[in-house]
Structure formats: structure tokens, C-alpha cells
Amino acid sequence: MDTWTVTILLHYLLCASLVQSAPVDLPSNLPPAFRETAVEAKTLSEKILKDISAAHTAAVTDFNLDSSSQMSNLQMLAVSMGIPSSPVLKVLSEHFTLDMCVSRMLAGVQMYQNLLEILSSRASGLEDLKADLRDLLNHINKLMEAQLGADHSDQNPISDLDSHLQDSYSVQVAVHMTLTQLRSFCHDLNRTFRVLITYRP
Template sequence: MDTWTVIILLHYFLLASSVQSAPVGSLSSLPPAFRETAVEAKTLGEKILKDIPAAHSATVNVFSLDSSSQTSNLQMMAASMGIPSSPVLKALSEHFTLDMCVSRMLAGVQMYQNLLEVLSSRVKGLEDLKVDLRDLLNHVNKLKEVAQLGSDVSDQNPVSDLASHLQDNYSIQVAVHVTLTQLRSFCHDLNRTFRVLTTYRP
């Protein structure tokens, strides 16, 4: 095997290795505006986490925010009322791309905005969270726009029939409690993802 053949084969081998090891939707190729928007979104996510306990105290007196009692019963009730689980966020990889990640962020924030819209018609104390989620939705939409990601996510509003299940004060409190505890968990996942998105340098 002559020298040029070895060089060419080595070149293709190194190129293939770098492609396979590079994260899909490499953050280093994104414009500075993406990181700036991710930083702002993370700040909003942290604000929502700080505001959830106050919102819970103002709207729920049957359960504490950190109560682990009756968890399975509450989950069953939530499912029967049509309260969906949060979209799952994973570490970026070739199997979970930046496009998929931002799409799930968008779907989750929109979902909780819809839930709070329904619940705030029955209780007072959720307005600040609604505003924060609206602002967060705008920032996640901007992430998608700046990164020129796909546009296949639509607002399917999976909670449109929740109102019909809010028959009494107890069912309302269950719905608010489950929604806020799920939102808190989702925001923790969001902020972990935002930390990853803000660590890159162009």
C-alpha cells in the first residue's frame, strides 16, 4: 500500500470518527444569540421554580407541595382528569437531537400554560406563573428560530376537557396540586438542559 493511499484512508477514518463522536446539532455551530436566549430562558425557569411554592400555598390547602402521601391515588385521579405527564427531556445525543429537545421543551411549556389557563378560571393565585410560562414559551420559540430547527410542533392542547372534570373544590385542588408538582419537576429538567445549552462557546 503506497503512502498516498494510507494518507487518504487515514483522512477518511479520522473524518468518520469525528462525525460519529460529534453531538448531533453541535452547539458550537450555533450563533451567540442561541446561548443568550438559553441564559434568559434559564433565568425564567429558575423564577418559576421560586414562584411555585407561593402559588401552591395560595391555591391548595389539602396537600403540601412536598407531600408524598397518596401519590399513586393522585396520579390515578390526574390521569382520569386528563392531566398528561410532562414530555421527557434527555441528554443530547444522536438519538435525542437538539431539534427533538427544543420541540419537547416547547410542547411541555405550552402544555402547562394550557393547564394553568383552565385552572386559573377556578382559583386565584396562578397569574404570575401564567405570565412566566408565556414569557418562557416565547424564549423557547426564539431558541427554535435562532437554531433554525424544524417547525413540526403544534399546539394540540391535550387538556381541553380538564374543565369538565373540575366538579368540586377537592378535584380542583387535586388538579392544581398535581399540575404544580409536575411543573416543578419539568422545570428542574428544563434548567438542567438550559445549563447544557449555555455552556457552549461560539
């Protein structure tokens, strides 16, 4: 295959990839307050990402935040302890609207706030994260108000995680998995905030 053909094929593949990842269902009339709040929420989410490493170092001695050697076993333990998975944030489309996206953001932040509330009574170093999540929750509630005209109270079921924290090892596992999942969720949040901030109809 000659160089020209390869170049043309790569061009079309790149264009197809960009089209697939583009937001196709953002309203053209997003109010300025929505964008401003999204910028502030993104800043908070980035701060949380930076603080997760320090919180993990303070609270967890048995596991490394970036270690994946035991991840499958730890994920099974997390499920058995009642630590839920993060809500999934998708590319905005007619099947995954802005309303659904903001609702899942809200549900995810509420979920991690609730989990850290439980874990902070058993482990040190989580207070700053709890405060940041509370502030982020307020900002996402503002996004909800700007988009839907209403805020939403916590709809997450009460976790029974506390009953599974029988010893220091279970606490370490719970903190490690919660912070690992929170980090991944915040990366998803940041990608979504970038779309909301930079989108122009």
C-alpha cells in the same frame, strides 16, 4: 481489596458516568443568539420554580407541595382527569437531537400554560405563573427560530380538564398535580439549559 484498587475502580466508574452524561450531538456552530436566549430562558425557569411554592400555598389547602404520602392515588386521579405527563427531556445524543429537545421544551411549556389557563378560572394565585410561562414560551420559540428557522404554534390537544373539575376537591387535586409536575419539568429544563449555555465544541 486494597485501597489502590478501589481508587482505580472509582476513577473508571466516575469517568464512565461523565461520558454517559455528556452531550454528544450539540452542533458546534450554535449562534450567539441561541445561547443568549437560553440564558434568559433559564432565568425565567428558575423564577417559575420559586413562584410555584407561593402559587401552591395560595391555591391549595388540602395537600403539601412536598408531601408524597398520597402521591400514587393523586397520580391516578390526575390521569383520570386528563392531566398529561410532562414531555421527557433526555441527554442530547444522535437519538435525541437538539431539535427534538427544543420541540419537547416548547410542547411542555405550552401544555402547562394551557392547564393553568383552565385552572386559573377555578383557583386563585396562578396568574403570575401564567405570565411567566407565557414569557418562557416566547423565549423557547426564539430558540426554535434560532435553531430551526421557524416557530411552532401550539400543537397540544385541547384538554378536557375543565369538565372534570366538579368540586373544590377535584380543583385542589388538579392544581396540586399540575404544579408538582411543572416543578419537576422546570428542574429538567434548567439542567438542559445549563448544557446549552456551557457547551463548547
